[in-house]
Amino acid sequence: xxxxxxxxxxxxxxxxxxxxxxxxxxxxxxxxxxxxxxxxxxxxxxxxxxxxxxxxxxxxxxxxxxxxxxxxxxxxxxxxxxxxxxxxxxxxxxxxxxxxxxxxxxxxxxxxxxxxxxxxxxxxxxxxxxxxxxxxxxxxxxxxxxxxxxxxxxxxxxxxxxxxxxxxxxxxxxxxxxxxxxxxxxxxxxxxxxxxxxxxxxxxxxxxxxxxxxxxxxxxxxxxxxxxxxxxxxxxxxxxxxxxxxxxxxxxxxxxxxxxxxxxxxxxxxxxxxxxxxxxxxxxxxxxxxxxxxxxxxxxxxxxxxxxxxxxxxxxxxxxxxxxxxxxxxxxxxxxxxxxxxxxxxxxxx
Numbered sequence: 001x002x003x004x005x006x007x008x009x010x011x012x013x014x015x016x017x018x019x020x021x022x023x024x025x026x027x028x029x030x031x032x033x034x035x036x037x038x039x040x041x042x043x044x045x046x047x048x049x050x051x052x053x054x055x056x057x058x059x060x061x062x063x064x065x066x067x068x069x070x071x072x073x074x075x076x077x078x079x080x081x082x083x084x085x086x087x088x089x090x091x092x093x094x095x096x097x098x099x100x101x102x103x104x105x106x107x108x109x110x111x112x113x114x115x116x117x118x119x120x121x122x123x124x125x126x127x128x129x130x131x132x133x134x135x136x137x138x139x140x141x142x143x144x145x146x147x148x149x150x151x152x153x154x155x156x157x158x159x160x161x162x163x164x165x166x167x168x169x170x171x172x173x174x175x176x177x178x179x180x181x182x183x184x185x186x187x188x189x190x191x192x193x194x195x196x197x198x199x200x201x202x203x204x205x206x207x208x209x210x211x212x213x214x215x216x217x218x219x220x221x222x223x224x225x226x227x228x229x230x231x232x233x234x235x236x237x238x239x240x241x242x243x244x245x246x247x248x249x250x251x252x253x254x255x256x257x258x259x260x261x262x263x264x265x266x267x268x269x270x271x272x273x274x275x276x277x278x279x280x281x282x283x284x285x286x287x288x289x290x291x292x293x294x295x296x297x298x299x300x301x302x303x304x305x306x307x308x309x310x311x312x313x314x315x316x317x318x319x320x321x322x323x324x325x326x327x328x329x330x331x332x333x334x335x336x337x338x339x340x341x342x343x344x345x346x347x348x349x350x
Contacts, residue, residue, distance in 0.1 A: 178211025238265025
């Protein structure tokens with residue numbers, strides 16, 4: 001009795017000959033049904049065995065066919081952290097596209113890690129979604145190999161690091177946004193401008209602070225390292241680092257807070273110290289979350305088109321799943337724009 005064959009295709013492998021599943025099983029030291037389970041994305045295979053079999057399958061040119069019928073009506077959306085209004089804007093964008101395509105969205109979180117673990121990858125392979133969108137995250141080599149071997153397309157949105165030229169990604173013009181935020185403060189007459197950055201391991205955070213530095217240098221102003229504080233894109237970091245900046249004898253008269261949540265923490269620090277916004281302190285955020293319009297005073301911020309970025313990522317991953325060729329530009333950046341509200345003004349005495 002022969003075991004059922006999985007949905008796959010073969011090309012000539014490293015020997016120039018097309019190996020059978022039985023031959024691959026013998027080479028891997030496992031049974032043919034185990035090889036079939038690996039090809040079909042079954043979860044009941046030990047990780048070491050799966051890795052060994054997948055290496056041989058790739059070497060011999062086995063790839064799963066792109067069969068719409070074999071996929072679940074899902075898009076997997078993966079966050080490194082899932083706890084803020086920022087994430088809700090992304091979810092909204094992916095849901096918009098998924099709903100129109102008759103698909104549902106599965107949410108997962110990698111608990112602060114920038115690459116989900118192997119268990120997650122195995123679960124995704126077993127679900128067989130139409131595609132995977134990773135937000136502020138990425139895949140290690142084994143995870144990429146697993147999804148690729150299952151023909152599960154993936155796109156990185158707002159990549160934490162350099163995703164590589166072969167990984168489709170959607171981002172925003174973070175450097176330009178940091179430049180615009182700081183230039184706005186310079187044009188108002190501020191000369192001591194602080195910054196609260198995001199995590200240094202994240203590419204978007206580094207780009208924003210690089211834009212901040214570029215604006216100061218272009219204006220002929222010194223970049224004072226003591227006015228640059230490292231945050232984590234959360235409210236508490238804005239409050240804590242804001243207190244440190246504002247308690248200085250030579251405190252800044254304006255701060256680029258790196259994102260809206262840190263700007264709100266900075267608002268709290270300013271109130272605690274009896275400083276008025278914008279009379280005593282100008283504040284600029286980044287993201288333009290809905291709450292930026294509601295706080296008092298309404299926050300000047302850099303609009304990052306989060307919902308549009310998420311929609312673009314969802315459309316791209318679905319196109320790739322239909323067999324569309326990867327775009328010539330594998331990294332797409334949507335434009336940011338400065339939104340001026342009431343949290344910025346000329347420094348006192350000007």
